[in-house]
Amino acid sequence: MDNKGKFLILGGIGIILVLLLGLGIFFITKGGKSSLSERDKIMELVRVYMNEGDYDRALDYLDKIFLSNPNDPEIEKLRKEIIQKKKQKEEELTKRELTVKVDIPKEKIPVPETKVEPVKVDKTKDIKEEAKRLYKEGIEYLKKGDVNNADERFEKSLELNKDDNNVKGAYSYTTYKKGNTQKALQMANEVLSSDPNDPYAHLTKGSVFYDNSDYDKSLDEFEKVISNGEDDYEMRYKMGIIYYMKKMYDDAKREFQKCIELKPDFERAYYNLGLAYYSLNDVDNAKKYFSSAISINPTYSKPYINLGTIYYLEGNYENALNNFLTAYKYEKQNDSLLVKIGNSYDKLGQPEKAMPYYAMAVKINSKNFAALYNLGNSYLFVKEDPTMARKYIEMAYSINKTDPLLLTTLGNLYLKEGEVEKSLSLFTEALKADNNLNEAYTGIGFAYIKKGKSQESVKFFNKALSINPNDYNAYIGLGDAMFGEGLYDEAISYYSKAKEKFQNSYRAISGLAKAYAKKGDYKNAIQYYQEAIGIKETPELLFELALILEKSGDKNSAMEYYKRIKEKYPNFEKIDLVNKSLENL
Template sequence: MLFSSNEDQNLALSKFESMLKTNNVLFFDSSEFEDIIHHYLDSGKVALAKKAIKISLEQHPSSVNLKLMEIELMVYENKLNEAEKLLDKLYVLETNNAEVYIQKANIYSKRDQHYKAIELLKMALEFTDDMADVNSLIGMEYLFIEDFKEAKHHFLKCIEFDMDDYSSLYNAIYCFEFLEDIDGAIEYLNSYIDKNPYSEVAWHQLGKQYYTKKLFIEALAAFDFAIIADDRFIGAYLEKGKVLEKLGEYEEAIHNYQITLDLDDPTSFAFLRIGKCYEKLGKKDLAVKFYYKTVHEDPLLDKGWTAITDYYIKEENYQKALHYINKAINIDTENVSYWRRSAEIHRALQLYEEADIAYQKTVELGNYELSTWIAWADILKLLGEYSNGVHVLLQALEFFPDHSKIEYRLAGIYFTLGEQTKGTFHLKNALRNNFTQHLQFEKLFPSIFMRVSVKNIISEFKKPST
C-alpha cells in the first residue's frame, strides 16, 4: 500500500516516538529525520526536536541539512557563538548553499546587525530556489531598520514569485501605509486584483485603503467583493459594517456585524459596534444591552466600559457613570480621556476634591485644552483653594495668552485674596480682550463685581451708547 506524504510523516513520527519510549534504536533516513524535526519545531516541542537532531546526527553525521537544522535550533535558543562556529565549518564545504547564508544572517539579525544580515541574505539569493522566502527575510530585516521603501520593494518581489503569499502582501501594504502612500497602495492592489480577481485578502485591503481616504462608496464595493470571494470572511463583514456606519446606514451595519456573530464566536468589537448603532438609532435599551454584552465578552476592553459610562452620562445617572469610568481607568490608567470623564462626573456629583485630583491627572497626561484649565480652576475656587487656582490659571495663560476667560478668573481670585493691583491688571486685560464677558465675571464673583472700585474699572471700558 502506498502512503501519502502526510501518512509517511505520521508513520515516521509514530515510529520515532515509539523508539523513545522503548529505548530501541531504529534507523531513519535523513529526509525522515528532517520531517520529524520540522514537525517538532513547528509544534513548539523544542526538547523533542533536540532529541531528534541528536539521534539524526548520530545516524547521519555528514548530512548538511541536519547540521543546518541543529544550527537553526541553536540560533533559536540564542546560542549564537556555538552556532557561528558550526556555520564557519560548514561554509568551507558549502559555499553555494543558500541555507548557510540564511542561518548566518539569522545570527547577525539576532545581534541587531541588520545591515550585515541583509548583505548575507542578498548573497543567498544567488543560490536559492526559494526566491520568495529569501526576499521575505530581506524585507523583514529592512523593517527592523525602518527602511520601509526597501522593505516594500522586497515584499513586492515575494508576491511576484508567489501570488498567494498573503503574508508578504500584508507586509507590503503596511509599508505603503507607513510611507503615507495610500494612493500607491490602491494602485498596487488594483493591479494585483486584475491578475487575481478572487483574492478576498486583496479586496479587503483595498477596501481599508479606500476607507482611510474616506471614499466610503468605493470601500463598500471592495468589501462586497471580498465577501463574494469568501462569504465567511469575518474581517470583511466587520469593515463593511464600519463603512455603513459612516454612511448612516445603521440597520444594515447591525446586520453585517450580526453575521460575524453567527459565523464564529462572538467578539467584543462586534457587540460594541452594534451597541453604538442602536444608540444612533435612538434605541437606548438595546444599545446598553449590547454594551453590557461587550464587557461580558471582554472585561478588559476599556472601550466597552466607557461606552456604558457615556450612556449613563447622557442619562444624567452620574453615580452609575462613576462606577463604570472607574473600571475603564483601572484597565488603562494613562488614558487622558478617561480621567477627563472622571473629573466631569465627580464635578456633577459635587465631589469636588475628587474632581480636583482627576483634572490634575488630566493635565499631567497632556490635556491642555482651555476647557480643562477653566473647569479645574473653577473646582479649586469652589474648594476655596484660591492660591492653587491662581497657579492653575497662570499655567493656562502660558498656553492661551490674554484669554479673557482666564483673565476674568484671575482678576476675581486676586481681588478675593486682597491683591488689588494684580486683580486690577488682569481685569483690565480681560475687559480689553472681551468686554461682554464681564457678565460672566458677575456670575462667578458676584460680591467682587458689586465693589465700587471694580464697577469703576468696568465703566472705563464701557462704550458710550450712540
C-alpha cells in the same frame, strides 16, 4: 463669589466612536446632584457636537426637541449659532481649496498569537489535490481569525501549485495581516490582472485602502468581495466603521450585526454596534451591546467609558463613576478618562476626591484644557488657594483664549487680587463670545464696586438676573451696592434673596450680619455673624462679632471671641485693638 458658582469643564463627555473620533468638551454648572430635563440633556449633547465641529449631528438633535418646543428662544438662538459656525467652516475650507478627509485614529485589529499546527502533506495523493485541500484548510483557519495557521497552509499550497490564483489571493490577505502591506498589494494586483473576480485579492486591496483612509475605494473593493461569494468578519467590521463615519448609522448597524454573525466573540463589533444604536437614539440597545462587549472581554476599557458617559448624561453619577473607575483599571494613561472621573466625583458632591484625578490628567497631558481648568477650580474651592488656582487656569487660558466661562473665571480671580482693569477686560472678552453669560455681567458689577462705582454696578447685576433669575451672586452684588450707598434695608433684602437661592452662601450671610449691625439690630447681626463663622471662620468676622457683642452688653461673650482671636490668629492685623479690648473688659 461663593463656591456654588464654580464651573466644571467636562473632558469629552459624550458618546463617540472612541476607536475613531476625538472628543470635544462642554460645560456644566457645579452643584452636586441635579436632575436635567430631557430637553436640557439634549441641549448639552447638541453643544458637545457643535464644539466638536459636527454641525449636522448637532442640528439633527436640535430638531428633535424643536418639535416639542417650537417657541423656545434658546433653541432658536443655538440653531442660528450652529448654522453660522457651519457656514464659516465651509467658507474657510473653500478659501483654502482643501479636500477634507476623515482623519481618524483607528485601532489595528491584532493578529492573535496562535500556535502554528504542523502542516501535513499526503505525498501519496495528487499534488494539486493536496494543494486544494491545504487551501481549504487555510480558509477555515482564516475565518476563525487564525491568520498564522492560515498563512502556513497557503504558503505550503503554493509550493505544491504555484499557479493557483485563488491561493495567491488568499495568501495576499494573510501577508497583509502579518504586516507586509507592500508585498500583499503587489500580490493582489497580480492576481486581479488575470482574475478580476478573486475575492481575497479584493479583500486585500480594500483593507489597504481602508488603512490609507480612502474609504470610498475601500467600500468598493469590499462590495466586490461579497459579490464574488466570500465574506469576512474584519471586512464587515471595517465597513461598519466607514458607514458610521459617514453618519449612515443604519448601514453601520447592519454591518456590525453581520460581523457578529461571522464572529460571535468579537467584542469590538458589539461595542461599535452599541455606538450605532446610540447614534440612532436607541439608548437601551446601546447599553445592551456595550455590556455584551464587556461580558466577552471584561478588560476592554472603551465600553465602560461609554456606559459611564450614558449614565452621566442621565444624571446617574454613581453608575457613571463605577464604570469610569473600572475603565481606569485597564487604561491608566487616559487623561480624558481621568477628567470624567473627576467630573463624576464633583457631581456627587465630593470635590476633594475629584481633585487628584484632575491633577493626574494634567501630569499625563499638560495641554488638557479641561483638566487644567478643573484643577484650577479645585485649588480655588477645595484648597482655597487662589495662587495655585490662578496658575492652572492661566495655563488653560494659554490653550484657549476665547472660552467665555474660562475668561469669566480668570476675571474673577484677577478681581479678587485687585487687578480690576485686567478683570474687566476678560469679562468683556467673555461677553463677546457669549453675550448671555450672566456670570460675566455679575463680574463686571463687582469690578465697578471695586472701582467705587456702586450705582453703575447695579445695571450689570440686574442684567445678569434678567438672564438667570437664580444668579445668587448677582443678588449679593446688589446687596453690596446698596450697602455701599448706605441703603441697609435694601441691602438686607438682596442678601436675603441670595440666601434663598443658596442657603449656605457665606457672602450673603456675612452681608446680612454687617447690614443688621449697621442698622443697630444686634440680635439679628449676632445670629448671622455666628452662622457665617460656622461656615467659614475668619479673624475679621470674629472681631466684628466681638464688637457687636460688646455693644449689645454681652461682655463675657465678647471677651471669649477676643481671646479666640488672640490664640488662633496672633498675626491678625487688628491684634492691637483685640489686646486693648481685652484690657478694657
